[in-house]
Amino acid sequence: MEKEEFIYLISEKMKLVRVEQSFSQDKMSEILGISKKTLVQIEKRRIDASWTTVVAFCALFNHSQLLIASIGDDPVDFVQLIASNNGGMPKEKTMGGKIWWKEIECSGDFRLQQNLISNHYRILDQYDYRWHSSFNREEGLIRLLELQELENIEIEKGIEE
Known part of the structure; x- marks a missing residue:
């Protein structure tokens, strides 16, 4: 998903999340x-939210079930993925992909998964x-192999010592 597609998706969901959270347009x-006025324009789909507004929205409403279901992942993680130009993410604990994820390939202690909603x-x-x-x-497949190679090197070092 490209940045523009993500902005469009979030802009579409803003009114639903606002209602889900029981906020007035003023609030x-x-x-x-x-x-x-800008919020009304976004909600009526006359304009899309700005990238800054989308980032703030995802950060502030990252626990919205509607938002999570729309993306299939933590909204803040998704913003970071787009902002980093599809680069690597910092190592962090996940829930393991029981929902919204399918296994693509496994290599040693690592596995490549694809999100069923956003396809990342x-x-x-x-x-x-x-x-x-x-x-x-x-x-992803290249990085999976690189991680497996690094793991093999670490195992070999442990055996030699």
């Missing part, structure tokens, strides 16, 4: 730091820590 515009990829270790995220399958 939501105050929370997001935008004018009520991630690599998790056997403890469900995220090592890499990308929109590119080939990039």
Whole structure:
């Protein structure tokens, strides 16, 4: 998913999340730091939210079930993935991909998964820590092999010592 597609998706969901959270338009515009007029324009789908508004929205409403279900992943993680130009993510604990994820390939203690909603990829270790995220399958497969090679080198070093 490209940045523009993500902005469009979040813009579409803003009204639903506002209603889910029981906020008035006045309160939501105050929370997001935008004018009520701008919020109304977004909700009526006359304009898309700005990238800054989308980032703030995802950060502030990252626990919204509607938002999570729309993306299939933590909204803040998704913003970081887009902002980092599809690069690697910091290592962090995940829930392991029981929902919204399918296994693409396993290699040693690592597995490549694809999100069923957004179609982005991630690599998790056997403890469900995220090592890499990308929109590119080939990039994910290459990183999976690199991680496996590093793991093999560490195992060999341990045997030699």
